[in-house]
Amino acid sequence: SQQGEEDPQALSIQEGENATMNCSYKTSINNLQWYRQNSGRGLVHLILIRSNEREKHSGRLRVTLDTSKKSSSLLITASRAADTASYFCATVQNQGGKLIFGQGTELSVKP
Amino acid sequence: GAVVSQHPSWVICKSGTSVKIECRSLDFQATTMFWYRQFPKQSLMLMATSNEGSKATYEQGVEKDKFLINHASLTLSTLTVTSAHPEDSSFYICSASGTFTYEQYFGPGTRLTVT
Numbered sequence: 001s002q003q004g005e006e007d008p009q010a011l012s013i014q015e016g017e018n019a020t021m022n023c024s025y026k027t028s029i030n031n032l033q034w035y036r037q038n039s040g041r042g043l044v045h046l047i048l049i050r051s052n053e054r055e056k057h058s059g060r061l062r063v064t065l066d067t068s069k070k071s072s073s074l075l076i077t078a079s080r081a082a083d084t085a086s087y088f089c090a091t092v093q094n095q096g097g098k099l100i101f102g103q104g105t106e107l108s109v110k111p
Numbered sequence: 112g113a114v115v116s117q118h119p120s121w122v123i124c125k126s127g128t129s130v131k132i133e134c135r136s137l138d139f140q141a142t143t144m145f146w147y148r149q150f151p152k153q154s155l156m157l158m159a160t161s162n163e164g165s166k167a168t169y170e171q172g173v174e175k176d177k178f179l180i181n182h183a184s185l186t187l188s189t190l191t192v193t194s195a196h197p198e199d200s201s202f203y204i205c206s207a208s209g210t211f212t213y214e215q216y217f218g219p220g221t222r223l224t225v226t
Binding site for chain 2: 106
């Protein structure tokens with residue numbers, strides 16, 4: 001069953017702008033992960049943040065995690081047209097356990 | 112990084128026939144494999160989890176007799192959609208995790224169309 005809610009469902013921005021996507025979840029977690037999916041393709045793992053971490057960076061990506069609010073955000077800075085894709089958060093309750101995906105945010109970056 | 116392949120990448124079949132989808136881990140031993148389905152514009156829904164040599168664990172609402180999962184080796188899992196119907200048309204994605212890592216590596220997906 002789906003655990004995560006993501007907002008916005010769709011986001012359209014201009015190249016160079018920042019994009020922020022939010023994810024909320026319901027139960028306690030071991031870690032939260034963000035994935036990207038280009039249309040009709042498989043998933044690409046972007047970043048994993050553990051429940052005892054509050055912020056993590058990877059290149060132009062910045063992820064925050066607030067376990068008290070059961071929420072996470074993904075910020076993509078200086079967006080590019082190639083960032084156009086769907087972005088999903090996924091939670092893991094127990095290490096090695098199954099991923100439960102959020103509904104996803106469809107990001108469109110216009111050149 | 113770890114590579115997972117799926118075959119076929121797309122398949123069209125007639126209603127009532129069965130279709131087998133393969134998921135292979137190419138450069139690591141996958142002790143656990145996961146099968147997901149994804150309808151257009153929707154998220155991934157976990158169908159089942161399979162551990163090598165064991166019976167698969169199906170999520171609530173997934174018919175185990177319709178979606179047969181076999182994980183007979185550490186590099187191969189198969190999903191067979193039996194007596195397929197048009198409503199089974201979907202994007203099926205597998206993922207695999209290894210003995211020493213809990214990270215899941217995803218295959219490129221298989222698009223199934225049942226006519």
